Amino acid sequence: MGRLMAIEGRKNAQDAKRGKIFTKLIRELSVAARAGGGDPKTNPRLRLAMDRALGVNMAKDVIERAVKKATGELEGVSYEEIRYEGYAPGGIAVIVDCMTDNKVRTVADVRHAFSKCGGNLGTDGSVAFMFKKRGVLGFAAGANEDAITEAAIDAGADDIVVYPEDGAIDVLTSPDAFETVKAAMVAAGFAPDEAAVTYRADNDVAVAGETAQQVVKMIDMLEDLDDVQNVYHNAELGEDAYK
Numbered sequence: 001m002g003r004l005m006a007i008e009g010r011k012n013a014q015d016a017k018r019g020k021i022f023t024k025l026i027r028e029l030s031v032a033a034r035a036g037g038g039d040p041k042t043n044p045r046l047r048l049a050m051d052r053a054l055g056v057n058m059a060k061d062v063i064e065r066a067v068k069k070a071t072g073e074l075e076g077v078s079y080e081e082i083r084y085e086g087y088a089p090g091g092i093a094v095i096v097d098c099m100t101d102n103k104v105r106t107v108a109d110v111r112h113a114f115s116k117c118g119g120n121l122g123t124d125g126s127v128a129f130m131f132k133k134r135g136v137l138g139f140a141a142g143a144n145e146d147a148i149t150e151a152a153i154d155a156g157a158d159d160i161v162v163y164p165e166d167g168a169i170d171v172l173t174s175p176d177a178f179e180t181v182k183a184a185m186v187a188a189g190f191a192p193d194e195a196a197v198t199y200r201a202d203n204d205v206a207v208a209g210e211t212a213q214q215v216v217k218m219i220d221m222l223e224d225l226d227d228v229q230n231v232y233h234n235a236e237l238g239e240d241a242y243k
Contacts, residue, residue, distance in 0.1 A: 024229050025053045026066045027079050027099040033070035034078070044179055048197065077101050084110050085128055086121040088233065089214045090207040093127035094119070095199060095232040096222055106227040113225065117218035131199040131232060134158075135178030137185060138194035141166040148190055155184035172200075201234030212241035 028049045036043035040050055046067070053063050069076025082103060084096040094114075100106040114121045137157075139148055145167070149160050152171040159172040173181045175197050182195055207215055215235050222231045 020224070020226070021056055022058060022062075023226060024099075025049065025056070025058060026062070028229060029053060029063060029066040030070040030076065031079055031081055031099055033067045038067045038071040038073075047179070048195075052196070082106060083124070083128075084121060085124065085126045086114050086119055087127070088114075088117065088119040088218050088235070090205065090211040090235070092205055092207060092215050092233055092235045093130050093201065094218075094222075095128060095131060096228055097230045097232075098225075098227045099229050100227040102227075106225075109225050109227065110222065113218055113221040117214050117221065119218055130203070130234060131201050133175050133197065134200045135173035135175055135181065135197050136195070136200070137171040137173070137182055137192035139169040139171070139190070140193045141168045143167065143169050143190075145169060148185075151185055151188040151190050152181070155181045155188070157181050198230070199232040201232070204234050204236040206236040206238075208238055208240055212237050213243065216241045 029046065032043065032046040032049045036045055038046070040047035050063055054060075066076075079099040079101055080103065082098045082100060084098065084107070086094055086096075088094050096110055098106050098110070111121050113119075137152075145162055148169055148171065152160050155171075156177055157171045157173050158177075161170040161172065163169070171181065171185065171192070178195075178197050182192065185192065212235070215233070216237065219231055219233060219235075222228050
């Protein structure tokens with residue numbers, strides 16, 4: 001009985017995590033469609049959101065319903081985009097992008113996560129200048145470095161980052177070139193394991209020990225909030241951060 005309960009507990013946790021991912025993606029679909037229209041052919045942000053939703057096996061009718069609600073074809077909730085900035089322990093810069101239908105609730109939840117973990121919520125622009133918006137195509141460990149590098153250069157990528165610890169590769173692009181480079185990489189036979197337009201810090205800051213663990217705790221708390229879509233930071237974390 002204990003083993004069955006453990007299996008059921010893991011399944012419930014996985015279902016809950018999947019539900020949170022779906023909730024965040026539906027909000028992104030809604031905001032993208034409301035901002036740029038419901039046609040993914042003319043709305044790159046919506047097209048990217050749809051790709052991400054399909055990538056986690058979200059049903060097409062769920063995607064279509066979210067888009068129709070956002071464009072007014074169906075009745076739905078209206079979400080607002082809000083960004084919060086601040087510092088985690090160790091002077092780590094943090095950006096928190098949210099989508100919410102209740103700003104009072106969201107700022108209270110975000111502020112609680114910062115203060116509980118020894119961080120400080122800052123003002124608009126207090127850390128954003130440390131980050132740049134980049135397109136990132138991620139290839140898992142074991143990818144063919146030479147072949148991907150050659151294809152990325154041909155596709156017009158800005159940079160290629162190889163992580164020596166496991167051989168994973170990131171192909172970096174400007175936001176405007178992201179879709180073009182991604183399509184060229186796929187056409188060359190190199191479909192990325194992950195692809196997104198995101199924010200990357202100009203320089204990372206190394207933290208270790210209890211400070212690193214507090215940073216990880218705060219990031220986890222923020223990412224677990226329903227209203228939080230993405231959390232960006234400039235922490236360089238070692239293995240001891242996850243103990």
